[in-house]
Amino acid sequence: MILLSYKRGDFLIKKARCIPLRVHILRAMKRRVRPNHEKTQDFLNELGRKEAGIYGEQSLDYYLKLIPETDHPFYIFHGLRLPFRDTFFQMDTLILFSNFFLVLEVKFFKGTLYFDPKNYQLLQEVDDNPLKVYPDPILQASNQCSKLQSWLRTRQLTDVPCEKLAVLTNPKVITKVLSSPSEVDRNVVKSPALSAKVRMLLKRHFSQPLDKKFIKKLIKQLLKDHTPDNSSPILQYGVLPSDIIKGVLCPCCSPYKVMKRIYGTWECLYCGGKYDDAHRAALVDYALLISPFITMRELKRYLGLENRLTIISLLKNLNIEFVGGTKSRTYNLTPLLTKT
DSSP, X not given: OOOOOEEETTEEEEEXXXXXXXXXXXXXXXXXXXXXXXXXXXXXHHHHHHHHHHHHHHHHHHHHTTSOOOSSOEEEEEEEEXXXXXXXXXXXXXXXXXXXXXXXXXXXXXXEEEEEGGGTEEEEEOTTSOOEEEEOHHHHHHHHHHHHHHHHHHTTXXXXXXXXXXXXXXXXXXXXXXXXXXXXXXHEEEGGGHHHHHHHHHHHOOSOOOOHHHHHHHHHHHHHHOOOOOOOHHHHTTOOGGGBOOSOBOSSOSSOOBOEEETTEEEOTTTOOEESSHHHHHHHHHHHHTOSEEEHHHHHHHHTOOOHHHXXXXXXXXXXXXXXXXXXXXXXXXXXXXXX
């Protein structure tokens, strides 16, 4: 769910952080795609990267609350994804102060980081593993600023200065600099020092604040142009319906085990757990991985149930509605997705 506006002290969150649909699908793939699928490790790697990013962004929230008070309110947008030419660009966190933007490129890295802006790269060393090479986060944040300025021009909005910071949210990460130390010092910060860095930026931007009507118009346009990423990892990784494990899965067993419906409840024959509404999660997975619509025949096969009246009762308790006549009846699972 996206919360469009709520107040915390002297700033307002205009777009709250939410878990992207793609991550929900990847998590469902982790639960449901057969382990021997040729792309399993690939999509698990993507999920690991995205979950680390989510954790890092969430851990930043505490430090955002410590940003110094200002004479004018400022506005925060999480995960804003805007059009740029024939594609889109997404910012981890965008802050609109009274007279400038601040783009935060949030990173949750472990081990030791070697910043090398001269060669547009970041090297990571974790224990005795080989060095990993990543794009330079300073350059990433700089590109976001450039694209944001282009977006402003495209929308015929007044040019607004843009600052950038790469924020490291893992308190245990070690940083070293291989090149351009002044650039790293200016644009990289660990999250506990974010407020001090913002204070310096506020002193740098002491010009007349933007007109309140313009800020209101700018916020409205930012939210209007936000376009969630609905790309499907199902297609990307070549997952077919036949690759997906059917049944109601035990939430406590790892790897997941299929449960049985016994005397009005779902029971796991491996750990002994009993659950009343475990079918809800199973139907959410179906909607994410296969289709938001399902027939009675497919319900029987997917849930492992033969009794039509039992299935109807389960769907009724979930407020699942159907469309079509008795023979062509299809159940709409979409409302379940709004609660994930």
